[in-house]
Amino acid sequence: MRRFDWLILSLLALWLLGWVAFAWPAVQDDAFIHLRYADNLYLHHTVSYNALEPSYGASSLLYIGLLAVLRAFFASPDLAHATSVAFHLLLFAGVTALFWIHLSRASQLVRLLGFVLLGLLVVPSAVRWLEDGMETGLVLCATSLICVLVFRETGAASRSALAYLALLCLGFFTVLLRTELLLLCAGCCLLLTLRRAQTGATRLSARSLAGVAMRSSHLFAGGLLACGSIVWRMHTLLPDTAIAKSLGPGDWKWVLLNTAITLGGAFSFGLGMLFFWLLTLIVLASRGRGITTSALIPNLFFPTVLLLSALRGQMIQGVRYFCWTLFFAALWNILELSGLPAETPRRSRSDLLIYAFLVLLALDLPIETITMHRVLENRVGTVRRFEAQHLEQLHDEHGVASDIGYIGYFTRARLCDLAGLVNGRAAARLTRLERAQACVATQPDFIFGSPGQLDLLAELMDLRDWQICGRYDLVNVSTLDEHYLIAPPRLAAKTCQATGNQPVPLTSLLQLGTPSPPPQTKKEDPELRNFPSGEN
Numbered sequence: 001m002r003r004f005d006w007l008i009l010s011l012l013a014l015w016l017l018g019w020v021a022f023a024w025p026a027v028q029d030d031a032f033i034h035l036r037y038a039d040n041l042y043l044h045h046t047v048s049y050n051a052l053e054p055s056y057g058a059s060s061l062l063y064i065g066l067l068a069v070l071r072a073f074f075a076s077p078d079l080a081h082a083t084s085v086a087f088h089l090l091l092f093a094g095v096t097a098l099f100w101i102h103l104s105r106a107s108q109l110v111r112l113l114g115f116v117l118l119g120l121l122v123v124p125s126a127v128r129w130l131e132d133g134m135e136t137g138l139v140l141c142a143t144s145l146i147c148v149l150v151f152r153e154t155g156a157a158s159r160s161a162l163a164y165l166a167l168l169c170l171g172f173f174t175v176l177l178r179t180e181l182l183l184l185c186a187g188c189c190l191l192l193t194l195r196r197a198q199t200g201a202t203r204l205s206a207r208s209l210a211g212v213a214m215r216s217s218h219l220f221a222g223g224l225l226a227c228g229s230i231v232w233r234m235h236t237l238l239p240d241t242a243i244a245k246s247l248g249p250g251d252w253k254w255v256l257l258n259t260a261i262t263l264g265g266a267f268s269f270g271l272g273m274l275f276f277w278l279l280t281l282i283v284l285a286s287r288g289r290g291i292t293t294s295a296l297i298p299n300l301f302f303p304t305v306l307l308l309s310a311l312r313g314q315m316i317q318g319v320r321y322f323c324w325t326l327f328f329a330a331l332w333n334i335l336e337l338s339g340l341p342a343e344t345p346r347r348s349r350s351d352l353l354i355y356a357f358l359v360l361l362a363l364d365l366p367i368e369t370i371t372m373h374r375v376l377e378n379r380v381g382t383v384r385r386f387e388a389q390h391l392e393q394l395h396d397e398h399g400v401a402s403d404i405g406y407i408g409y410f411t412r413a414r415l416c417d418l419a420g421l422v423n424g425r426a427a428a429r430l431t432r433l434e435r436a437q438a439c440v441a442t443q444p445d446f447i448f449g450s451p452g453q454l455d456l457l458a459e460l461m462d463l464r465d466w467q468i469c470g471r472y473d474l475v476n477v478s479t480l481d482e483h484y485l486i487a488p489p490r491l492a493a494k495t496c497q498a499t500g501n502q503p504v505p506l507t508s509l510l511q512l513g514t515p516s517p518p519p520q521t522k523k524e525d526p527e528l529r530n531f532p533s534g535e536n
Contacts, residue, residue, distance in 0.1 A: 008115055009096060016092060016122040020085055023127055024078075026379035029405035029474065031080040031133025033422065034058055036409045038067030038079075047234065049404075049422035050414045056239045057422035061230065062176040063135035077387060077409070080133035087137030088130040092121055094144060095331075106338045112354065113280060113334050116361075117327075120276060123365065124372030125269035129320055135177060136320040142174045143184065143324045144331060146219065147298075150188045151335045154195045154294070164218045171222025172229075179230065179237060180321070183304065184328065185223035187297050192216035195294040236425065243428040244420040245315045252310035259306060259316060265477045266319035267368040268361060273326040277302070279357050280333035283350040287340055298332040301325035371477060378475040385472070386410045393498040397445035397491065400457070403474060403483060407448040416442050418453060436460060446487045446495055454484065454510060464512045467492040467503035484509065 033049070037058045040048050047061070048054050058064050070079055099114040106114075120126060130137045149167065153159065159167070171185045193213045231237050247254055263270035281299050285291050291299075302325035309316055316322065386406050395412035402418035416439035420428045427435060433456075440460045447457060447466075457463065469492065470485040486506055487495035496503045506512065 005111065005115075009118075012115075012118055012122050013092070016089070016127070019122070019124060019127040020089075020131065022373075023131060023376040023380065024085075025081060025383045026128075026131070026376040027081045027084075027133035027383060028379065029403045030059075031084075032077075032405035032409035034060070034064050034134065035067060035077070035080045036405075036412075037064040038071050041065065041068040042071045049408070049417075053424070055422050055424045056234045056236065057241055057417075059239060059241060060135040060177055061234075062173060063138065066138075077383070081131065084133050084135075084137050085131050087141055088121075088127075091130070091137055091141050091144065092118070094141065095121065098144070098148060102335060102338050109283070109351065109354070110334060110337045113283070113337065116276060116354075116358070117330055117334065119361075120268060120273055123268045123272075124369050124376075125267040125272075128372050128376060129266065129269055129318075129323070134320060136323065139178055139181070139320070139324050140327055142170075142177060142181070143328045146170065146174065146184065146188060147328050147331050147335070150192065150219075151332065153192060159215065159218070164215075167218035168222040168225075171219035172226045173222075174219070175223035175226035176230070178324075179227065179239075180305065181324070182220075182223040182227060183301065184324070185219040187301060189213070189217050189220035191294050191297045194297070198292065198294060240425055240428040241421050242314065243425065245317065247313035247315060249311065249313055251313040255310045255313060255315060256306075259309070259322070262316060262319055263322065266323075267371070268364055269323065270319040272361060272364065273323060273330070274302075275357060275360075277326045277330045277333075279353055280330045280337070282353060284333045284336055286350045287337060295332075295336055299329045301329060375475050375477060378473065382406065382472060382474065389470075389500060390498045393494060394446060398442055399446045399448060400439040400442070400444040401448035402450070402453050403481070404448075406472070407483075407485070413446075416444065418449065432456075445491050446485060448483060448485050450481060450483055451509060454486070454506070458510060458512050458515065460515060462515050463506055463510075465489050466506045467496065468506055468509060469496040469503060470499040470501055 036049060037047065040046060040051050041064055044051050046052065046054055047056065047058070047064070049057055067080060067083065070083065074082075076082075095118055099111075099118070103111050103114045121130070130140070149170075175182045175185060193209070193216045196212045196216065197209060227237055263274055266273075277299070281291075284295070302322065305322065305325055308314070383406075387410075389410070391407070391410040392412055397411075397413050398416070399407070399411065399413045400416045400418065401407050404415050404417050404419070404422065408415050415422070416435075417423050417427070418432070418435055418439060420430060420435050427438065430438065436456055437460060440457060447454065447463075449457070454463070463486070466486045466488050468484050468486050472483045472485070474481040474483060484506075485495065485499060487503075492503045
């Protein structure tokens with residue numbers, strides 16, 4: 001690679017390391033849910049949030065298994081964050097090595113696209129999502145590896161038995177990482193089958209085409225084995241979180257609106273990644289004189305995921321569930337472009353589109369940097385505040401909470417989740433009001449929630465004598481999500497001692513009256529449908 005290329009890579013690496021140092025303990029609430037699952041898996045050998053109460057409230061079984069293994073050596077609140085940082089750095093190093101191998105002799109245009117993709121992995125919004133303590137970085141590592149291996153395999157007629165077995169194992173662990181990645185494995189199987197059929201010397205018969213499909217089925221076969229093992233272990237394929245966040249068929253408009261908000265809230269790692277994927281597709285179509293059927297398949301993952309989500313009414317609250325589709329397609333298109341002849345006309349329309357994208361990215365970065373600096377700085381303060389308190393004193397109590405990650409991990413208490421993520425399949429299927437009624441029936445010893453959630457609970461139980469023992473600001477891109485830790489008179493002293501604060505009457509925050517009639521006679525407000533809150 002040229003000296004200028006090495007200079008750019010060095011600057012990107014230094015930029016990334018600077019953000020890693022700044023945002024070291026900044027993890028989001030969901031990361032502590034997975035870390036508590038990992039603790040229970042290590043201590044009790046069961047997939048559960050509340051110990052010995054099996055539930056499938058984690059988005060990745062492989063990730064909590066990995067955290068459980070690491071938990072044996074590093075029992076620290078920073079474990080999930082350190083793991084996600086390691087995978088982010090591995091992803092950056094791996095993509096850098098890939099481009100050094102494949103793009104060192106490519107045209108200036110292709111190298112420019114490669115550097116833009118690398119840049120999108122180190123922007124502040126990427127740091128926020130890839131180092132938030134979740135499995136997103138690991139997902140993109142697996143996605144990149146599959147992309148490279150499948151791309152290389154398109155030029156080979158077959159694989160050895162050992163290579164087939166290795167790819168089968170890769171497919172198995174990829175789907176165990178995220179069940180929706182079965183779509184990726186199936187798409188790669190179809191892509192390889194079509195590519196090999198297109199390059200055949202003669203027209204393939206049905207029997208020979210079936211043989212080609214079998215030789216190309218390694219990732220998909222491994223993915224199916226993973227699905228079987230998940231159903232065998234958890235008795236279901238979809239996690240409880242998918243059930244709790246499903247509005248049901250017919251609510252596709254909410255899904256599309258939520259997707260737009262999710263992508264926009266992720267700045268260049270969301271909307272920017274979407275535009276960059278479309279840009280690489282346009283460049284590939286113009287430089288390659290059209291797109292073959294097999295080259296089109298990698299570019300169908302995002303619209304397919306979006307379509308399936310809309311049909312199901314599945315709320316996807318976080319760009320982590322979309323980024324692998326966009327990243328895989330963009331990386332694939334760049335690899336396809338690297339194999340085309342370097343002789344291209346100057347100042348083509350595609351060149352102008354690339355420069356226009358760079359201008360938009362340059363205009364976005366200052367705003368994104370300021371916004372992400374604020375979000376990450378607040379997360380650092382929130383985590384440090386929870387660490388400094390002694391909420392473990394509440395581990396024998398029973399609580400009700402929404403956004404249960406921080407409060408659940410640091411109290412170790414048994415929680416009833418208002419969002420229905422971790423209390424089993426039956427709780428996940430309830431509406432928001434029904435879950436609130438069920439949580440009130442547990443007669444909680446403390447409640448952790450936002451003013452709106454406390455208002456809802458106050459309609460179902462008497463909170464007039466409860467005390468506020470702590471306030472916690474969970475900041476998103478555009479909102480300040482205030483949460484309060486409250487306790488009844490009998491536990492107010494103990495709870496406030498744990499937080500180090502003086503008790504403050506809840507009536508200073510909310511206008512509380514007499515609770516409504518018995519819960520079973522209360523009808524649900526249409527506006528309180530199963531529409532759980534999430535990050536954007």
